Structure formats: C-alpha cells, structure tokens
Amino acid sequence: MPGDHRRIRGPEESQPPQRYAAGEGEAPVPRDPARLRPVYARAGLLSQAKGSAYLEAGGPKPGRGGLRGRLLCDFRRAPFSGRGRDAPPGGFEECELARALQESLEPAVRLGRYPRAQLEVSALLLGDGGLALAAPLALADTGVETYDLVLGCSLSRAPAPAPAWLLDPTLLEEERAAAGLTVALMPVLKQVAGLLGSGEGGPTESWAEAMRLGFEGCQRLYPVLQQCSVRAAHRRGASAPL
Amino acid sequence: EDLRVDGRGCEDYRCVEVETDVVSNTSGSARVKLGHTDILVGVKAEMGTPKLEKPNEGYLEFFVDCSASATPEFEGRGGDDLGTEIANTLYRIFNKSSVDLESLCISPREHCWALYVDVLLLECGGNLFDAISIAVKAALFNTRIPRVRVLEDEEGSKDIELSDDPYDCIQLSVENVPCIVTLCKIGYRHVVDATLQEEACSLASLLVSVTSKGVVTCMRKVGKGSLDPESIFEMLETGKRVGKVLHASLQSILHKEESLGPKRQKVGFLG
Numbered sequence: 001m002p003g004d005h006r007r008i009r010g011p012e013e014s015q016p017p018q019r020y021a022a023g024e025g026e027a028p029v030p031r032d033p034a035r036l037r038p039v040y041a042r043a044g045l046l047s048q049a050k051g052s053a054y055l056e057a058g059g060p061k062p063g064r065g066g067l068r069g070r071l072l073c074d075f076r077r078a079p080f081s082g083r084g085r086d087a088p089p090g091g092f093e094e095c096e097l098a099r100a101l102q103e104s105l106e107p108a109v110r111l112g113r114y115p116r117a118q119l120e121v122s123a124l125l126l127g128d129g130g131l132a133l134a135a136p137l138a139l140a141d142t143g144v145e146t147y148d149l150v151l152g153c154s155l156s157r158a159p160a161p162a163p164a165w166l167l168d169p170t171l172l173e174e175e176r177a178a179a180g181l182t183v184a185l186m187p188v189l190k191q192v193a194g195l196l197g198s199g200e201g202g203p204t205e206s207w208a209e210a211m212r213l214g215f216e217g218c219q220r221l222y223p224v225l226q227q228c229s230v231r232a233a234h235r236r237g238a239s240a241p242l
Numbered sequence: 243e244d245l246r247v248d249g250r251g252c253e254d255y256r257c258v259e260v261e262t263d264v265v266s267n268t269s270g271s272a273r274v275k276l277g278h279t280d281i282l283v284g285v286k287a288e289m290g291t292p293k294l295e296k297p298n299e300g301y302l303e304f305f306v307d308c309s310a311s312a313t314p315e316f317e318g319r320g321g322d323d324l325g326t327e328i329a330n331t332l333y334r335i336f337n338k339s340s341v342d343l344e345s346l347c348i349s350p351r352e353h354c355w356a357l358y359v360d361v362l363l364l365e366c367g368g369n370l371f372d373a374i375s376i377a378v379k380a381a382l383f384n385t386r387i388p389r390v391r392v393l394e395d396e397e398g399s400k401d402i403e404l405s406d407d408p409y410d411c412i413q414l415s416v417e418n419v420p421c422i423v424t425l426c427k428i429g430y431r432h433v434v435d436a437t438l439q440e441e442a443c444s445l446a447s448l449l450v451s452v453t454s455k456g457v458v459t460c461m462r463k464v465g466k467g468s469l470d471p472e473s474i475f476e477m478l479e480t481g482k483r484v485g486k487v488l489h490a491s492l493q494s495i496l497h498k499e500e501s502l503g504p505k506r507q508k509v510g511f512l513g
Contacts, residue, residue, distance in 0.1 A: 192463065194463055
C-alpha cells in the first residue's frame with residue numbers, strides 16, 4: 001500500500017539520514033563465532049489468543065506470536081523495527097519470511113489431528129536483530145499437538161579477508177555479512193524443519209560447516225524454551241478454576 | 243536402483259528445449275520447455291535512477307506471472323502466492339557477483355539501466371524453479387542494451403544520446419548467473435527434475451542455486467516435511483554436481499544458437 005496519506009502525513013518517499021552519512025560507521029566487535037546471546041522467553045501473555053509467546057534475545061529485539069485455532073503464517077515487522085523507518089507492511093521480505101516460518105512449522109504440527117481446523121500463526125517483529133523463535137513456543141502454549149519444538153538459529157558469514165561463520169549475528173554483523181543462513185531444527189527428532197540461506201557462502205563445505213554450527217546452536221537453545229513451556233503450563237494449571 | 247517411472251536415473255533431467263529472441267519488443271527473451279513445463283521470460287532494459295545506497299550500480303527487478311492456462315489452480319488470484327514466492331527466490335539467488343551491475347550504470351547517482359525481468363508461466367509440468375532459472379539465464383544472455391553517452395554542455399546540463407546504430411549494444415556476461423537445481427526427497431533417495439507425480443510423492447525438497455563454477459549462492463528447504471541433516475549434505479553435493487553439468491550444456495546450446503546468427507530459423511510458438 002504505497003503512501004497511505006490518510007494515516008501518514010509526510011512525503012511520498014523518505015530516507016533515513018544514516019544513508020547520507022559518509023564513512024564506514026561502527027565496526028563489529030570480534031567475538032567467539034559460536035556464542036549465543038542470552039534468551040528470555042515467556043509463553044501465555046496474550047489473553048485473546050489461544051496461545052502466545054514473547055521472545056527477547058540479547059538486548060531489545062523482541063518478537064511476539066499469537067495463535068488462533070490449516071496452518072497459516074503471517075509475518076510483520078513493526079515500522080520502527082529496523083534501522084530506517086520501513087515501508088508499510090506487505091513487502092516482499094515479509095511474504096518470504098512468512099512462507100519460511102510456515103514451512104518450518106508444518107513438519108512439527110500434527111495437522112492430521114485437526115482435519116477441519118485452521119491454525120493461524122501471526123508473528124510481529126518489534127525490534128530487529130535476529131531470531132524468530134517465538135512461534136513454536138506459542139504453538140506449544142495452545143496445546144496443539146506437535147511432534148517436537150522447532151528451534152531456529154541464524155548465522156552470517158563475514159566478508160573477506162576473514163570469512164568466518166558467526167552464530168546468532170547482531171544487526172551490525174548481519175548488515176555487513178557476505179552471506180546469511182537460517183536453520184530450523186526439531187532437536188529431539190534431529191530433523192531439519194527449515195533452511196534458508198543465500199549469499200557468497202563459499203564452497204559447499206563452508207555451507208555444510210555453517211549448517212552444523214546452526215544445528216548445534218538450536219540444540220543449545222532447546223533447554224531454555226523447554227523450561228519456558230513447562231513454566232507456562234504450571235502457571236496455567238495454577239490459575240485454572242478448580 | 244536408480245530407475246524412475248519414466249526410465250530416467252535419479253540425476254537425469256528431462257529433455258530441455260531452449261530458444262532465445264522469441265519476443266520482438268523486448269531487449270532479450272527466452273522460452274524454455276522442460277517436459278510439460280513451459281516458461282517464457284522477457285527482459286526489458288529501461289533507464290532509471292540508481293538506488294541511494296548503491297549509486298554506481300544498475301539493478302534487476304523480477305516479476306513472475308502464473309497465467310491461468312498453466313494449471314486450473316491459477317484461476318483468478320490463485321497464482322499470486324506462487325508468483326511472489328518464485329520472484330522472492332529469484333531475488334535471493336542473484337547476488338553481487340551474478341551480474342556486473344556496475345556496467346549498467348550510466349552516470350553515478352543520476353542514471354542507470356534497470357532490467358525488468360518478466361517471467362510468464364505458460365504451462366506447469368513440475369520442476370518450475372529449475373526451468374525458470376534456465377529461462378532467466380538464457381534471456382539475460384540474449385539481452386542487448388543500447389549504448390548511450392552522456393553529453394555535458396558548457397552550462398553543465400546533461401543530455402543523453404542514444405547510439406544511431408541499432409546493433410551497437412552492450413551484452414551482459416552471464417557466466418556467474420546461477421541456475422536452480424531442485425532435489426526432491428522421495429523415500430530415502432532424492433531425485434532431480436521431478437515431474438508433477440513425483441512432486442506429489444515428495445514431502446520435502448531442497449532448492450540449491452549453483453553457478454557454473456559450482457559456487458552455491460542460495461539454498462532453501464521447501465515443502466511440508468522435514469529433512470535429515472545427513473541427507474541435506476548429500477543433496478547439496480548432488481546439486482552442485484548436477485548444476486555444473488546443467489550450466490555446461492546450457493552454455494553450449496546458447497553459444498551454438500548465437501553462432502547461427504540472424505539467419506537462423508526460428509521455431510516460435512507453433513513449432
């Protein structure tokens with residue numbers, strides 16, 4: 001929807017001032033390539049949704065998901081989530097990410113158990129910086145039967161002269177990356193539910209190494225989300241009428 | 243046993259027919275028939291303004307139209323989702339080194355060439371992504387961009403002059419343009435170039451985009467099912483191997499067609 005003039009009073013096209021800035025800006029800090037930022041997750045927040053989850057990873061970049069009883073995924077970014085003010089929703093990146101989310105969740109959900117139901121998952125990205133793991137947690141929160149939790153991890157490859165794959169990249173590392181990869185794993189079943197990668201990733205061995213690093217990252221995140229799910233179940237159990 | 247219903251091996255493609263320069267109003271065009279899948283790509287070069295963050299480069303824009311004649315599911319707006327998905331994939335597989343975007347710049351920050359690549363799905367017979375990527379590469383190979391000069395007079399105002407000779411054109415180098423190889427997982431094996439029936443049996447596929455040198459520019463899992471990590475590594479290697487062979491055959495067909503020159507007999511749409 002280009003330039004909705006009733007809501008947005010301003011020029012048709014605007015650019016963030018950073019684009020005009022000369023010079024390189026900040027450089028990413030060197031760090032351990034396999035470090036994962038601390039994750040805070042909580043399920044059962046929205047009263048109007050059957051299930052919901054909120055996820056924050058290493059700084060203010062939360063994501064939120066809601067579930068209402070076919071698996072349809074919708075992904076949106078809040079306009080203030082990125083560096084510049086993004087265009088109104090419906091951009092091609094959002095469609096692509098919604099599709100990636102759907103393809104990653106489908107293998108986990110036992111859709112066969114709900115023959116006439118339509119499951120709608122909507123994800124809202126409040127701040128940019130990486131992960132989008134809240135959705136499977138929201139699914140688990142509803143009590144929809146799944147084979148396993150789906151965990152996602154992203155990686156980015158720094159450009160030459162030191163092309164190394166970095167797990168859980170920060171926004172700065174992602175912007176400067178020569179290639180990026182996102183993997184979604186079902187840790188207990190050890191099955192890959194989703195995979196999306198592009199860029200100058202080097203030879204196939206390099207992509208394979210990146211995938212292994214990603215799978216390992218997912219395995220490390222699993223206990224956190226598992227605990228969060230259990231805690232939410234306890235909370236629901238405690239507040240249920242007797 | 244490496245034997246499929248139609249007699250092919252797991253890594254064999256169906257017979258591919260490629261023809262370029264099929265549409266006269268475009269800067270470049272190509273038609274690809276892969277079994278029952280029929281794709282038409284037209285490239286139009288138009289002058290535009292370079293993007294703010296890339297002032298010295300031109301750009302490519304992809305549009306995919308799934309026509310209702312391809313399959314009844316595309317009636318009305320049914321084909322829009324698939325069209326967007328294919329367009330998004332094309333944006334992803336093309337990276338900085340695929341096409342020399344700096345050669346498309348006319349004058350930095352002011353004028354550049356924008357290549358609008360329009361893909362039309364005429365018939366859907368399985369393995370759409372591979373056929374589309376082959377057609378896009380062939381159309382870009384066929385694209386001829388007119389040579390322009392920027393003239394600056396004493397007052398500083400610029401004027402763009404188009405060359406008088408209609409054959410004075412720039413040709414793009416498509417050496418690094420990738421092609422997609424879709425590997426469908428069926429049971430414990432994976433197959434290349436699946437027909438519609440084979441796609442129906444497959445729960446998950448891996449889409450790998452490979453250049454002629456064997457560099458992977460994109461990979462994506464498609465489908466409702468999940469994949470084993472070990473299968474993914476195997477499929478990646480197969481994709482790279484098959485991709486290199488595909489590029490080699492495509493290059494030889496395109497060069498052979500070009501060498502026949504303007505006198506070659508065009509088959510067109512009724513052949």
